[in-house]
Amino acid sequence: MTRKIPSFIEIYKSLIKIPTISSENKLIDQTNKNLIYLLSNYFSDLKFLIKIKNIPYTNKFNMLASIGYGEGGLLLSGHTDTVNFDDTSWTQDPFQLIEKNNKLYGLGVVDMKGFFAFILDIISSIDLKKLKKPLYILGTANEETDMSGARYFIQSTNIKPDCIIIGEPTSLELITAHKGHTSYSLEVIGKTAHSSNPAIGINSIDIMHKIINKLISLKKYFKKKYFHKDFSISYPTMNFASIQGGDAINKICSSCILNFEIRPTPGLTVKKIEILIQNKLKKIIKKWPDRIILKNLFFSVPSYEYSSEKKILNTIEKSCKLINKTVDYCTEAPFFQKIAPTLILGPGSIQQAHCSNEYLDCHFIQPTKNIFEKIIKKFCY
Numbered sequence: 001m002t003r004k005i006p007s008f009i010e011i012y013k014s015l016i017k018i019p020t021i022s023s024e025n026k027l028i029d030q031t032n033k034n035l036i037y038l039l040s041n042y043f044s045d046l047k048f049l050i051k052i053k054n055i056p057y058t059n060k061f062n063m064l065a066s067i068g069y070g071e072g073g074l075l076l077s078g079h080t081d082t083v084n085f086d087d088t089s090w091t092q093d094p095f096q097l098i099e100k101n102n103k104l105y106g107l108g109v110v111d112m113k114g115f116f117a118f119i120l121d122i123i124s125s126i127d128l129k130k131l132k133k134p135l136y137i138l139g140t141a142n143e144e145t146d147m148s149g150a151r152y153f154i155q156s157t158n159i160k161p162d163c164i165i166i167g168e169p170t171s172l173e174l175i176t177a178h179k180g181h182t183s184y185s186l187e188v189i190g191k192t193a194h195s196s197n198p199a200i201g202i203n204s205i206d207i208m209h210k211i212i213n214k215l216i217s218l219k220k221y222f223k224k225k226y227f228h229k230d231f232s233i234s235y236p237t238m239n240f241a242s243i244q245g246g247d248a249i250n251k252i253c254s255s256c257i258l259n260f261e262i263r264p265t266p267g268l269t270v271k272k273i274e275i276l277i278q279n280k281l282k283k284i285i286k287k288w289p290d291r292i293i294l295k296n297l298f299f300s301v302p303s304y305e306y307s308s309e310k311k312i313l314n315t316i317e318k319s320c321k322l323i324n325k326t327v328d329y330c331t332e333a334p335f336f337q338k339i340a341p342t343l344i345l346g347p348g349s350i351q352q353a354h355c356s357n358e359y360l361d362c363h364f365i366q367p368t369k370n371i372f373e374k375i376i377k378k379f380c381y
């Protein structure tokens with residue numbers, strides 16, 4: 001079979017070369033358009049059909065490449081964006097793939113543009129004429145910020161694959177559950193006055209103190225009620241991240257802001273968290289109407305747990321000799337799970353993700369190719 005696309009390493013280089021940083025900071029945030037078009041060209045050279053969709057109100061894009069017809073099949077997914085990089089601690093150009101000491105260095109080598117180089121390499125080496133079920137490859141946008149690519153995809157697609165695998169760097173372990181993440185900013189608006197007369201002001205720190213006590217009791221409730229044996233930290237965590245208030249020693253503090261995050265275990269939904277917070281603070285809010293403002297800081301990611309057909313999980317575990325595990329980081333899995341059974345499995349270690357001098361240990365290369373070739377054949381041949 002003659003190769004229609006460049007070599008594994010050439011493809012890898014070309015993917016790393018295109019910056020696709022996602023950031024909450026608009027000055028840093030970049031479009032992923034050029035990478036989406038590059039991937040589309042590779043997949044269309046392999047005879048895949050390409051659909052590119054713009055995420056509404058953004059300059060970001062998703063790509064769905066598909067080959068084969070019929071129901072079911074397999075979807076392999078990766079996000080096309082990366083986090084930002086710290087210029088002072090990278091010792092090389094983050095956008096140039098460098099091979100050194102049996103490692104491949106570059107921004108996105110494991111998290112996770114590199115996954116597409118693996119997929120393209122495997123697909124170019126297997127007989128696509130033997131496909132009996134469709135094989136889909138999805139490249140999403142904005143995973144590192146609001147996951148709008150994954151959320152838009154599940155709203156706008158009508159495909160129903162038998163299984164979705166997200167190729168995040170799991171060290172080739174099969175991930176079947178992770179915690180979620182949600183974060184809040186809670187502001188108490190008091191009334192400032194001269195500190196010599198407490199009666200004429202409303203001290204926001206006094207009210208915040210009562211709120212914090214309530215949140216601590218909620219934290220204990222989470223620990224008791226939402227225990228999950230499969231996690232090393234076996235309960236939802238709540239972290240008070242920062243608190244700010246007051247500006248002068250002789251003034252009654254007018255505004256106090258607490259930022260905190262919660263990482264729920266599977267079983268505790270984001271909606272439930274919000275109801276529980278409201279219930280806990282009900283009396284305080286009633287006493288101080290319009291003085292307590294609770295806002296989401298970032299987009300929430302629900303927790304995830306594989307709860308679909310055991311058969312699919314068993315097929316992958318057995319044929320690839322994998323054992324399943326839980327992790328503490330978030331992925332797009334809770335969103336994809338709404339349309340099909342979803343698992344997380346990919347090359348490289350999460351230890352290197354979001355780090356300076358991100359690298360892929362080359363020991364992962366051959367096993368990754370073997371595993372995904374098997375999986376594609378299992379689901380699509």
Ligand SMILES: [Zn+2]
Binds near residue numbers: 079111112143169
């Ligand atoms: Zn990632």
